[in-house]
Amino acid sequence: MLSYDLAVIGGGPAGMAAALKAREEGIEKIIILERADTLGGILEQCIHTGFGLHYFGEELSGPEYAGRFIKQVYDTDIEVKTDTMVLDISKDNVVTACNNVDGLITIKATAIVLAMGCRERPRGALSIAGSRASGIMTAGTAQKYVNINGYMPGKTVVILGSGDIGLIMARRMTLEGAKVKAVCELMPYSGGLTRNIVQCLEDFGIPLRLSCTVVKTHGKERLEGVTVANVDENLKPIPGTEEYIPCDTLMLSVGLIPENELSKNAGIELDRITNGPSVDEYRETLHKGVFACGNVLQVHDLVDYVTQESQIAGEGAAKYIKGEKKTGEYVKTQGENGVRYIVPQRINRETDKDVKLYFRVGKVFKNVRLSVKCGDEVIMSRNKKKMTPGEMENILIKLDTIKSLPSGSTITVTVEEA
Amino acid sequence: MKYDVAVIGGGVVGALICKELSKYDVKIALVEKCNDVAMGTTKANSAIVHGGFDAMPGTLKAKLNVEGTRIMPSLCGDLNVPYRNNGSLVLAFSDEEVEHIKVLYDRGVKNGVPDLEIISKEKVKELEPNVSDEVKAALLSNSAGIVCPYELTIAAAEVAVTNGVEFIRNCEVKAISEQGGVYELETSTGKIEARYVINAAGNHSDEIAAMIGDDSIELVARKGEYYLLDKSYGSLANHTIFQCPNKMGKGVLVTPTVDGNILIGPSASDENEKDNTDTTPEGLEFVLSKAFKSVPSINIRGAITSFAGVRAHPVTDDFIIGYSDKSDRFINCAGIESPGLSAAPAIARYVESLLIEKLSPEIKKDYAATRKAPVRFRHMNEQQRRELIKKNPAYGRIICRCETITEGEILDAIHAPAGARDVDGVKRRTRAGMGRCQGGFCSSKVVEILAKELGKDMNEITKFGGNSKIIFERTK
Numbered sequence: 001m002l003s004y005d006l007a008v009i010g011g012g013p014a015g016m017a018a019a020l021k022a023r024e025e026g027i028e029k030i031i032i033l034e035r036a037d038t039l040g041g042i043l044e045q046c047i048h049t050g051f052g053l054h055y056f057g058e059e060l061s062g063p064e065y066a067g068r069f070i071k072q073v074y075d076t077d078i079e080v081k082t083d084t085m086v087l088d089i090s091k092d093n094v095v096t097a098c099n100n101v102d103g104l105i106t107i108k109a110t111a112i113v114l115a116m117g118c119r120e121r122p123r124g125a126l127s128i129a130g131s132r133a134s135g136i137m138t139a140g141t142a143q144k145y146v147n148i149n150g151y152m153p154g155k156t157v158v159i160l161g162s163g164d165i166g167l168i169m170a171r172r173m174t175l176e177g178a179k180v181k182a183v184c185e186l187m188p189y190s191g192g193l194t195r196n197i198v199q200c201l202e203d204f205g206i207p208l209r210l211s212c213t214v215v216k217t218h219g220k221e222r223l224e225g226v227t228v229a230n231v232d233e234n235l236k237p238i239p240g241t242e243e244y245i246p247c248d249t250l251m252l253s254v255g256l257i258p259e260n261e262l263s264k265n266a267g268i269e270l271d272r273i274t275n276g277p278s279v280d281e282y283r284e285t286l287h288k289g290v291f292a293c294g295n296v297l298q299v300h301d302l303v304d305y306v307t308q309e310s311q312i313a314g315e316g317a318a319k320y321i322k323g324e325k326k327t328g329e330y331v332k333t334q335g336e337n338g339v340r341y342i343v344p345q346r347i348n349r350e351t352d353k354d355v356k357l358y359f360r361v362g363k364v365f366k367n368v369r370l371s372v373k374c375g376d377e378v379i380m381s382r383n384k385k386k387m388t389p390g391e392m393e394n395i396l397i398k399l400d401t402i403k404s405l406p407s408g409s410t411i412t413v414t415v416e417e418a
Numbered sequence: 419m420k421y422d423v424a425v426i427g428g429g430v431v432g433a434l435i436c437k438e439l440s441k442y443d444v445k446i447a448l449v450e451k452c453n454d455v456a457m458g459t460t461k462a463n464s465a466i467v468h469g470g471f472d473a474m475p476g477t478l479k480a481k482l483n484v485e486g487t488r489i490m491p492s493l494c495g496d497l498n499v500p501y502r503n504n505g506s507l508v509l510a511f512s513d514e515e516v517e518h519i520k521v522l523y524d525r526g527v528k529n530g531v532p533d534l535e536i537i538s539k540e541k542v543k544e545l546e547p548n549v550s551d552e553v554k555a556a557l558l559s560n561s562a563g564i565v566c567p568y569e570l571t572i573a574a575a576e577v578a579v580t581n582g583v584e585f586i587r588n589c590e591v592k593a594i595s596e597q598g599g600v601y602e603l604e605t606s607t608g609k610i611e612a613r614y615v616i617n618a619a620g621n622h623s624d625e626i627a628a629m630i631g632d633d634s635i636e637l638v639a640r641k642g643e644y645y646l647l648d649k650s651y652g653s654l655a656n657h658t659i660f661q662c663p664n665k666m667g668k669g670v671l672v673t674p675t676v677d678g679n680i681l682i683g684p685s686a687s688d689e690n691e692k693d694n695t696d697t698t699p700e701g702l703e704f705v706l707s708k709a710f711k712s713v714p715s716i717n718i719r720g721a722i723t724s725f726a727g728v729r730a731h732p733v734t735d736d737f738i739i740g741y742s743d744k745s746d747r748f749i750n751c752a753g754i755e756s757p758g759l760s761a762a763p764a765i766a767r768y769v770e771s772l773l774i775e776k777l778s779p780e781i782k783k784d785y786a787a788t789r790k791a792p793v794r795f796r797h798m799n800e801q802q803r804r805e806l807i808k809k810n811p812a813y814g815r816i817i818c819r820c821e822t823i824t825e826g827e828i829l830d831a832i833h834a835p836a837g838a839r840d841v842d843g844v845k846r847r848t849r850a851g852m853g854r855c856q857g858g859f860c861s862s863k864v865v866e867i868l869a870k871e872l873g874k875d876m877n878e879i880t881k882f883g884g885n886s887k888i889i890f891e892r893t894k
Contacts, residue, residue, distance in 0.1 A: 035819065085816035096800065100811035100825075104804040122856035124646070124723030129697045132725065134881035134888050138858045145862060151877055151889040176893050215699070221885035261820070 004079075005029045005321050007095050007109035009086050009262065012041020013303050014294025014310040015115035016069040019078050021314025022113075027321055031079040031107065033086050033097050039073060040066035041117055042140070043303065045147045048168055050195070054304035065303060086116075089266040093289055111289045111317040114263055114277065115310065118295035120165070121255040128160075130217030133224070139165040139253040146172060154249025158226050159183045160214045162190040162197070164301060164390075166253025171200035180204075181245050184212040184228050186235055189364045191255075191390045193301055213237065214250065223248050256299045266290070273341040274298045280330065281347045281355045282316025283309065291317045298343050298358065301392055305358070326350045331374075331405045336414040338362050340389075347402055347411075355402060358394045359413055361387045369418045370395065374409050383418055421447045421584075423773065424603060424612035426591055426626055428455035430567055430759055431751050432618035433574040434766035440581035441787065442779035447610060448575065448583055449603065451590035453883025454843045455575045455836060456568035458620045459758070461846070462644070462695060462727025464684060465567050465675055466658055468757040469506060469559030471526025471534065472668060478737040480529040483757040485764035487561055493763050494565060497573035498791035500676035506562035506658040507542065509712055510555045515662045519557040522663075526559070533560035548654050548713050562658060566676050567759050568846045572836070573789045579835035580786055586610070587839070588883060591619075594629040601630075601747070614777070616749045616769060617742075621692040621730045623752035632742040635752045638731040639692045640666070642684025643701035645709075647720040648854055652678045659712050668756060670708035672716070677849065682709040682716065684727070695726045722854055729755040739765060741772065749773065792830060792847075796822040817867070818860040820853025828864060832871045839872065841865060842882040865889070 005027050008015045011034030019030050038044060043051070046062030053059055056068070073080060084099040095107040120138040135154060143165065145153040155178050159166045162185040170180045183201060188211050190197055201208050209228070215237050216227040225246040229237040258276040260268075268287045271278045276297040277285040283293050293313035294306045319325040328350040333342040343358045357372075364386070371381035372395060379401055387393055395413065405411065423439060425432045428450035436448045450457070467490050473479035494501035510516040519536060526534045535558045542549055542556045579585050590606040594615070603610040619626045624635040647654070658673035666686035675681050685701040702724055709716050732738055732753025742748045749772055751765060758765075795803060795813060806826075807814035813826035831838045831847035838844045841851070844864050851857030851864065865888055869876045880886045 035816065083815065085819065085822075087816075087822065098803065098807060098814045098816070100807070100814035103807040103811070103814055104800060106800075119855045120858050122722070122854075122858055124721060124856050125719075127645075127697075127702055127718070127721060127724050129699045129702065131696045134886040137861075141858050141862060145889050146893055149862060149866070149876060149889070150893050152891055152893055153889050155890060216696075220693070221882075222887055259819075 001094070002105060002107045003029070004031045004107055004109045006111050006113065006317055007107050008032045008113045008115055009095065010034060010041065010115035010117060010294070010296070011039040011080065011082065012115060012117050012294065013043060013066060013069060013306050014117070014296070015113065016073050017307045017310035018113040018115060018291070018293055018314035018317065020069065020072055020076070021311040022318045023076050023078060025315055025318030027318045031081065032073070033084045033095070034080065034082045035085045037083045039070045039080060039082065045144050046168070047147050048172070051303050054302065055307050086262060089262050091267060110321050111291065113313055113317055114290065114292040114296050115294050116259040116262065116296045118256040118258045118299055120252070121257055123252055126252070126254060128214055128217060131219055133217060133219040133222055135219070135223030135248050136217060136250045137252070139163070139169040139251045142249070142251050143169055143172065146176060152176060152178065154178060156181060156247040157249045157251060158214070158228070158245055158247045159251045159253060161185065161252055161254035162192050162208060163253035163255065164192040164196050166251060167192045167196040167200040169251055169253070170206050171204060174204050174206065180206050181247055182207050182209050182228070184209045184214060186213045186231060187211070189388060193390055215242065217250060223250055226250055256295065258296045258299065260296060263292070263296070271341060271345060274343065278345040279343065281344045281351050282319065282325065283313035283344065284316055284320065284325070289320055301390065305392065326352070329407050331402070332410040333357060334410055334412050335359055336412050338365065338415045339413045342413055349402060349405060349407065351399070351402060354399050355397050356394045357397060357413060358392055360389055360392055361415065362389060364388045365415055367418050369416045371414050371416055372397065373412045373414060374405055379411065419447065419610055421445045421610065421612040422777070423447070423614045423616060424449055424601070424610055425616045425618060427618035427620055427623070428452070428571070428575065428585070429458050429460040429618060429620050430456065430571045430574070430762045431754055431765055432616070433571045433578065434762050435616055435618060435751070435769050436578035436583045437574040438766045438770040439773065440578045440583045441781055441785040442774070442777070443782050444777060444779045446578070446583045447612065448578065448585045449589050449591060449605065449610065450585070450587055451606070453587050453839050453880065456571040456846065457882070459727055459729050460571050461568045462725050463567060463642070463729065463759060464671055464673065464756070465564055465681065466506070466671070466673060466759065467501070467563040467565050468760045469526060469534065469562040470529050470531045470757065470760070471522045471557070471559065472663060472757070473529065475525060475528040478739055479757060479761065482737065482761035482764040482768065484530050486761040487563070489763040490563065490565060490760065494570065496788045497570065497577065498789050499566060499570045499573045501563055501565045502676055503561070503563040504657055504674065506559045506660060507546065508557040508660045508662060509542070509549065509553050510662060511552050511711070512554065516555050518662050519555065522557050531559065531561065534558070535560070546655060546657055546659065548715050549659065550712060550714050564658060564673060564676050565759070572847055575836040576834055577786065577789050581782065585836045591626060591629070596630070599747070614747045614749070614773060616751065618751045620754070621728055623730065623750060627742060627750055627752065630742065630744050630748055632744040632748070632750070634743060635738055635750065636733040637753060638733060639689045639728045640731040640755065641687050641689050641694065641701070641726050641728050643697050643705055643726040644681055644683030644724060645702065645705060645718070645721045646723045646725070647680040647682070648722045649678045651680050651717065651720040654680050654713055654716060661708065661712060670705055672709050672713045682706070689728065692728060695728060697724050697726045701726065723856060731755050737761070737765070739768060746776070793827050795824045795827060817863050818850035818853065820855050821849045823848045823850040825867065828867055829871065832868065840880045840882050841868065841888065844868065
């Protein structure tokens with residue numbers, strides 16, 4: 001069995017940032033285990049720009065953003081195993097993995113960072129009626145065919161779901177000469193970033209149809225068309241609004257699910273809303289010494305925030321390894337009135353820094369007041385012009401405030417009328 | 419090409435017939451219109467090995483069901499196909515239905531079904547805690563089980579091909595003529611000559627029979643829709659849970675699969691179009707509402723896919739198996755609806771006996787009746803995995819992360835006798851792409867591997883043959 005201070009599972013932006021931060025904090029024996037054949041994660045297929053505006057203050061493509069971290073990792077002696085799949089994490093932090101060079105390996109790690117990312121919701125989860133023709137795929141799979149393999153996955157396209165990958169692919173397919181006939185979104189608002197709606201749809205004249213869904217797929221072998229219909233306020237298709245759109249490809253961008261199969265098998269408690277582990281302010285899960293960051297913890301829309309979050313996890317793991325991480329009383333966090341969840345789910349009262357709470361809202365809010373409360377007491381509040389489910393929000397809680405919270409209390413983030 | 423026997427249709431019936439006949443010194447062709455075996459009713463059904471109490475005594479259905487269910491465990495052992503003797507329950511929700519399960523019990527006894535019991539509500543709840551509290555009693559059939567229908571078919575085809583049967587894909591029979599005691603099959607890939615023809619063409623067996631002037635087979639295409647739930651819901655049911663049957667069939671069931679998922683369905687609707695496997699909102703809604711009645715805690719959030727299959731319902735309500743009235747060298751196996759899968763091993767032996775009477779062939783000395791167990795990395799312990807990867811590093815590369823399927827297993831599936839030629843073929847043989855992400859991550863890798871192994875360009879690889887292409891030309 002191999003022995004490391006820190007094993008990082010996943011070599012995407014989250015895993016790399018966590019490993020680098022832990023190294024910066026003085027941790028020596030670190031290994032990154034990555035299932036793909038290179039570091040970089042999903043960024044490798046995100047060849048569009050828009051990455052790094054917050055973190056680097058410049059606009060980079062996905063591979064460029066990843067590349068900066070890959071270089072840093074290889075400039076250190078952090079060990080990297082690519083093409084390596086982690087099969088199991090045991091309750092006593094033993095990681096079992098395999099690849100075609102080392103065979104089966106087991107690694108005993110003092111701390112583990114989970115950075116496995118997320119996957120796309122597939123068609124089956126949607127129960128769209130109709131045929132099982134080819135040409136129905138998630139937007140991410142299509143993106144891989146175009147950007148990595150160099151093949152066109154379709155010529156006439158309808159996209160269901162207006163998540164960011166769907167919006168990006170609408171533009172990408174158009175640039176490659178395909179005709180994107182519509183982007184249909186079940187909800188009355190888009191699930192993607194506003195900038196992507198403008199730059200990927202509006203700039204190319206691609207219609208975004210809100211409160212609209214695909215009710216049927218047609219075609220025996222390759223897809224030949226889809227029937228779309230408008231939906232009512234209960235999201236049920238309205239009879240009589242059906243419209244047939246001929247197309248050879250249906251791309252799905254209907255949500256991302258953190259990849260927590262390993263976490264579940266290890267008995268790590270997950271948050272019902274985020275589908276990621278429940279963590280403290282240093283992103284430590286309820287399983288001692290196991291940390292989580294990036295899309296495996298909560299689905300992000302900006303990689304810059306992934307990096308920041310992962311640095312927090314890396315720092316936390318380093319503190320844990322050095323025996324410096326505080327164990328004490330926690331206060332809980334919760335969302336209310338349209339605030340769907342809060343990460344972190346708990347904060348140590350004896351923590352040593354300000355803590356940013358990250359969250360998403362469940363619907364579009366305009367001109368509201370965002371308040372943080374402890375019991376009836378308003379700790380802080382600020383006005384918000386607009387909040388949408390597609391954009392992750394955050395609010396900073398000062399260290400002094402945290403220290404002043406009564407033991408056993410809960411902080412609530414809530415939306416109120418301005 | 420000239421053959422002694424041409425078997426038309428590579429479903430579970432055709433493949434098992436080929437497997438049985440391949441022990442003799444006869445030249446056999448398995449003629450299949452699709453790109454793989456198990457592409458019709460075989461791949462989309464309830465995957466159940468029925469006890470055998472449904473069919474009326476004296477029918478072929480009754481006889482071959484009970485016999486097939488008896489043979490199934492040892493056959494699956496020989497072929498290394500997953501089979502589980504999980505038993506089945508028919509739930510009764512009213513006094514009337516309690517009477518009905520007694521009728522089924524008596525019928526089962528007449529049909530020769532072993533180990534039937536009528537059990538109380540308490541016993542039902544003890545066996546299946548998730549069954550509705552509304553249940554009054556149930557018929558327990560201990561001999562019933564579950565099997566993977568396409569894996570059974572694939573394994574049978576592998577054994578058949580290993581023993582010399584020629585598997586001809588993408589070969590649709592268009593017309594049949596006869597000259598001097600030899601049938602000539604005009605197909606989409608050329609002419610095939612055969613002395614004997616076995617018609618196992620599923621929903622199209624009426625058309626195949628009509629090609630020799632036999633218009634006696636009347637079939638109705640009956641569609642059934644299903645939901646498949648994620649493995650995390652696998653503990654919802656242990657037995658196969660039926661409701662009382664009706665005139666359209668055995669009703670909606672809730673059953674575990676041999677792979678640990680939960681399957682619910684089927685609906686039953688008669689269709690004009692034989693190959694219409696489209697799912698419908700109504701059909702899926704129906705399945706769900708009926709399944710709730712048996713197991714109220716079913717959660718549709720667990721659905722990872724839905725699908726439909728079309729079964730060939732014979733208007734006579736019984737299997738049609740035997741020599742055609744028009745020819746003593748043409749055997750029909752038609753109208754093989756439920757319990758067709760359960761009966762298939764017995765159907766194959768029955769057809770074997772019909773043919774052997776006429777052909778009296780020698781048995782091959784080197785007949786290999788068993789299939790070696792395919793490598794299943796996911797079922798291995800650490801030590802076995804370690805040794806496996808040491809022997810062949812391709813087993814150390816995980817391609818499908820949801821189901822933990824290795825590159826080595828995919829290579830095996832492609833290079834097996836009657837091996838996979840498309841993405842769905844790899845999926846049925848290995849489970850790559852069958853997990854919760856439904857191929858989101860691995861399908862492009864599977865396309866790459868298929869292209870490399872088959873010496874093709876990636877854009878020539880299909881989902882399931884024909885025009886089911888996955889990608890088009892190169893990007894600009």
